[in-house]
Amino acid sequence: MNKVNDIDKLDKQILSILMKDAKIPYTDIAKKLYVSGGTIHVRMRKLEQMGIVSGSSLIVDYTKLGYDVTAFLGIYLNKSSLYDEVAAALTKIPEVVGAHYTTGVYSIFAKIVCKDTNHLRLVLHDKIQKIQGIQRTETFISLEESINRPIDIVEKEE
Numbered sequence: 001m002n003k004v005n006d007i008d009k010l011d012k013q014i015l016s017i018l019m020k021d022a023k024i025p026y027t028d029i030a031k032k033l034y035v036s037g038g039t040i041h042v043r044m045r046k047l048e049q050m051g052i053v054s055g056s057s058l059i060v061d062y063t064k065l066g067y068d069v070t071a072f073l074g075i076y077l078n079k080s081s082l083y084d085e086v087a088a089a090l091t092k093i094p095e096v097v098g099a100h101y102t103t104g105v106y107s108i109f110a111k112i113v114c115k116d117t118n119h120l121r122l123v124l125h126d127k128i129q130k131i132q133g134i135q136r137t138e139t140f141i142s143l144e145e146s147i148n149r150p151i152d153i154v155e156k157e158e
Contacts, residue, residue, distance in 0.1 A: 006050060010035065012154045014043055015053070019150035022056050062113050069114045070145070073128070074106035074138040082133035083107060089131040095123045106138070117141075 010033065017029050026040040033040075047053040062070070077086060083101055090096045090110060098111035114120040120139075129137060 007047070007052065009154070010039075011043055011047060014040060015047065016150075016152065016154045019153075067113045067115050069116055069120050070142040071112045071114065071120055072140040072142065073108075073110040073112055073124075074140070075108040075110060075128075076105075076135040076137070077107040078133050078135045080107055086131055086133045090128070093123065093127050095119075096128075 013033055014029060017024060017032065026044070027037045030037045030040050044053065075086070077083065086108065087099060087101070090099050090108070095112050095114055096110050097113050100109045101107065102109045112120065112123060114123055120141075124137065124139065128134065
């Protein structure tokens with residue numbers, strides 16, 4: 001089943017609105033798109049069943065909670081076959097908020113959120129670098145996030 005062919009313009013418009021503001025009521029979406037609220041419910045249920053939509057999330061400003069350092073970590077593995085084990089171990093570290101299996105020089109690229117650079121050092125030294133299968137790491141501290149947005153999935157009409 002080709003998921004792209006199973007959704008239409010209305011599905012994409014609904015997703016686009018919710019990706020910008022997940023708290024908007026279905027009735028408000030319905031008014032914007034000139035359809036019934038029931039249509040929005042049915043479409044969202046279909047998108048969930050297809051696996052296009054799952055769960056919901058909250059955007060939190062970690063700095064306002066005392067987590068002032070965001071870092072990205074390039075992880076070199078001893079062997080790429082160790083990915084599943086290392087990914088499972090990374091999942092157990094609360095400061096690791098994202099990880100991707102990648103091509104290129106790193107096997108895994110992870111995002112870490114810490115209170116300060118000392119906290120980051122402890123996470124790196126006492127948790128991440130002790131995971132079996134990790135050969136070495138490279139750390140990149142983010143100075144500022146300038147873009148964090150959803151992709152625009154609605155094609156512009158000419």
